[in-house]
Amino acid sequence: MSRFRLDPTPAQVTGLLGHCAHARYVWNLATEQWSMRKPGQRGIPGYAEQARQLTAARAAFGWLRAGSQIVQQQALRDFEQARRNYIAGTHGRPTWRRMGQHEGFRVAGPQAQRVERINRKWARVLVPKLGWVRFRVSRSVPAAKSYRITCDRVGRWHIAFAVVPASIPAPGTGKVVGIDRGISVSVALSTGELLHCPGIRDSEHDRLVILQRRLARARRGSKRRQRVKSAIAKMYARSVDRRRDWIEKVSTDIARRFDLIRVENLRIPQMARRPRPIPDPALPGGYLPNRRRNKAALNRAILASGWGLLVRRLEDKAPTRVERVHPAYTSQTCSRCGHRAPENRESQAFRCRCCGHRNHADVNAAINIAAGRAVRARRDRSTRMSVKREPQLTTSV
16 A cells, blocks of 8 residues: 555645545445345345445435545445455454444545646645645655545545555575564664664653543533644654564565565464453452453553564565464574573563573574474474374384
């Protein structure tokens, strides 16, 4: 996806929000229609039937007819694709879309190919029912058959053209790198490099605490509450932009330097899941709050490090050169002698109890990942289990 920053006029912003509302309304109707089906029920209407129902609804309701039919039909196509992905098991269940969180729509077909270059910095795209809308050219504009316009919680509009970018070619040096992801060190490479993902700065964190306190005191539905929420959203959006920019630069640098990239096969959704509450023996009907509070802080740190996005961008830029390694015992195994013991790791320091090897704990784990120790151990174990032992003949004396 090639994304650019839109620069709509105030009148065009109103029209864009109308397209988002229509797309969200059609999506939610399709979601409701699909959720009302009974288990094992057949004859659920697909895209063709829903498109006929949309035509009838546009003829009956003027406010729906005032919107773009292309935008509304593409919302149905998006839902159909999401439903198929859920049935195939590759994605989650399609959920409801909410105003202020899921603001966007897609345009496909000949309408999406009407893009013109104005000058070196600006271009424009023809949006149905709105006319020409300018966007800032930060890279070459690709020739795409569809595009998606979105609005984030800060109010910034973007346009993303659906194209598959070219992968980064391998350098051909035969180098292999292992990547270990952590909390204190976001990314540790087997070469010894320690990379830290930028997050919210200390001054911004103090400002965020003040804004959150103001938000707690503000009355619901007031303009003051809306201004505070907008200020908090801007701070989070700035942090997200820093993280995405850092991940793009790091993933590009790694894809250009190494032929084979090995990463841990972490199950991030399960790692960031809310823990089960533990009953408090001193308070009947109560639960221990410290465990949930500590786990919530750990979950925020995991999500702020960008573990999943980094691997996804590496797979996009080096699609055939990324290998996932089982993460079991990579941080407890010595990269020099192979001795494994929980006592080898002391926080961020690693000291082997057998050979005395010392190194950074994350770098030691990255070296094990680069060597593929967990992969080879798993293959050897499966090989040993598949070998059939020959019966031994015993002779009696």
